[in-house]
Amino acid sequence: MKELCDKYARKLAVQGLCEEGAPLVAGLDDVLVWNREDPRRDLLAGLFDRLSINSLVFAEPAEPYATILDFLAARELAGGGDVLRPEDTETRTFLHGIPICREFSVDAMASQLKRRKAVIVPGQGIVSHGTVSPEQGFVFYSSTIFACFVRFFSEYLASLRRGDDDPEFRAVFESVTGQLPPPRTDLPDLAPGPFEDEEAALSAMAEAGRAVVGYGLVDSFFGNISYRLGDVVYISQTGSSLDELEGCIDPCPMDGSTTHGLTASSELSAHEDVYRRADVRCILHGHPRFSVIMSMDCDKTDCPNRGACHVKCTECRTVEGVPIVPGEVGTGPTGLCNTLPPAVASSGAAIVHGHGLFTSGRDDFNQAFRRLLEIENRCREIYFERIGELTP
Numbered sequence: 588m589k590e591l592c593d594k595y596a597r598k599l600a601v602q603g604l605c606e607e608g609a610p611l612v613a614g615l616d617d618v619l620v621w622n623r624e625d626p627r628r629d630l631l632a633g634l635f636d637r638l639s640i641n642s643l644v645f646a647e648p649a650e651p652y653a654t655i656l657d658f659l660a661a662r663e664l665a666g667g668g669d670v671l672r673p674e675d676t677e678t679r680t681f682l683h684g685i686p687i688c689r690e691f692s693v694d695a696m697a698s699q700l701k702r703r704k705a706v707i708v709p710g711q712g713i714v715s716h717g718t719v720s721p722e723q724g725f726v727f728y729s730s731t732i733f734a735c736f737v738r739f740f741s742e743y744l745a746s747l748r749r750g751d752d753d754p755e756f757r758a759v760f761e762s763v764t765g766q767l768p769p770p771r772t773d774l775p776d777l778a779p780g781p782f783e784d785e786e787a788a789l790s791a792m793a794e795a796g797r798a799v800v801g802y803g804l805v806d807s808f809f810g811n812i813s814y815r816l817g818d819v820v821y822i823s824q825t826g827s828s829l830d831e832l833e834g835c836i837d838p839c840p841m842d843g844s845t846t847h848g849l850t851a852s853s854e855l856s857a858h859e860d861v862y863r864r865a866d867v868r869c870i871l872h873g874h875p876r877f878s879v880i881m882s883m884d885c886d887k888t889d890c891p892n893r894g895a896c897h898v899k900c901t902e903c904r905t906v907e908g909v910p911i912v913p914g915e916v917g918t919g920p921t922g923l924c925n926t927l928p929p930a931v932a933s934s935g936a937a938i939v940h941g942h943g944l945f946t947s948g949r950d951d952f953n954q955a956f957r958r959l960l961e962i963e964n965r966c967r968e969i970y971f972e973r974i975g976e977l978t979p
């Protein structure tokens with residue numbers, strides 16, 4: 588358990604979500620184990636008496652996330668609310684709301700965490716928990732930051748579109764923007780394909796998964812990767828960590844003869860359909876932040892679909908030729924298994940509204956990765972161009 592606590596504390600720092608040494612991670616075996624000493628341990632240990640949990644993550648986020656969270660929380664509280672509702676569909680799927688807790692006390696936090704997976708305590712940080720492994724706390728922590736980041740930048744752009752000029756928001760926006768790390772433009776040197784056998788394909792998938800996480804193109808671990816070898820699609824298992832794919836990839840014959848229906852990614856049928864439609868061998872799917880933010884930017888003020896854009900949007904929107912499609916996770920009529928494949932097959936890439944980006948490659952993951960990174964970097968540029976145009 589101590590090793591797991593150390594592992595997820597380290598991951599939070601490596602992914603830039605927290606400063607090195609800041610995360611406090613606890614896990615319950617026979618006794619409660621922590622990754623390090625901290626004066627707040629005694630108080631946090633009280634949460635284990637009040638909740639049916641076996642692990643806990645607490646940390647102040649690194650900048651600019653701490654500023655973003657505190658700003659969003661303060662505005663929500665000032666407006667009489669105490670729950671942040673994620674706007675992107677990916678986060679909404681598993682975090683329906685992120686409560687804000689005014690005080691760092693067991694009573695206050697436990698009452699919120701009874702119903703939720705993470706809570707924001709302004710000025711202190713995020714507390715998240717798990718019932719199986721510290722990995723869950725890590726995922727909910729990371730997802731909270733992702734949701735707040737997307738919401739902060741989306742809201743600022745939307746406020747300018749409405750003609751609002753809030754000097755406080757603008758000052759915080761400029762401070763946050765000044766602290767963003769520069770976009771990465773260097774490319775990883777991934778294994779060259781096409782791959783002839785299963786072993787080569789699996790190792791290339793694991794390598795590509797690590798690159799997607801390492802470049803910050805997916806948060807927590809929700810994303811997926813596949814490779815087609817003959818008539819078999821190899822795909823990451825649902826909920827698998829893209830930077831640890833070894834042993835977490837399912838072979839799925841395209842004739843459906845044996846199914847890994849339960850463990851294979853929920854997006855398997857979308858991947859298969861892309862392979863039926865286009866001469867490509869691999870697909871990458873991540874949730875790069877500015878691609879998600881730009882997919883939700885819309886200049887229509889009186890759209891009847893507002894609030895349900897992710898399923899109902901009928902506008903043919905693109906980011907410089909990359910189609911933005913509606914689509915829910917899953918296989919229903921508005922599921923992305925129906926909306927996504929034609930778009931990826933014809934353009935080699937598509938953004939699912941409020942969710943993430945899919946790219947394909949002909950032989951190996953180098954081309955798919957380059958497009959993933961280039962589209963995200965371009966979305967970031969376009970975002971700031973729009974801000975520039977709209978700023979009074």
Ligand SMILES: [Zn+2]
Binds near residue numbers: 809811
């Ligand atoms: Zn996704």
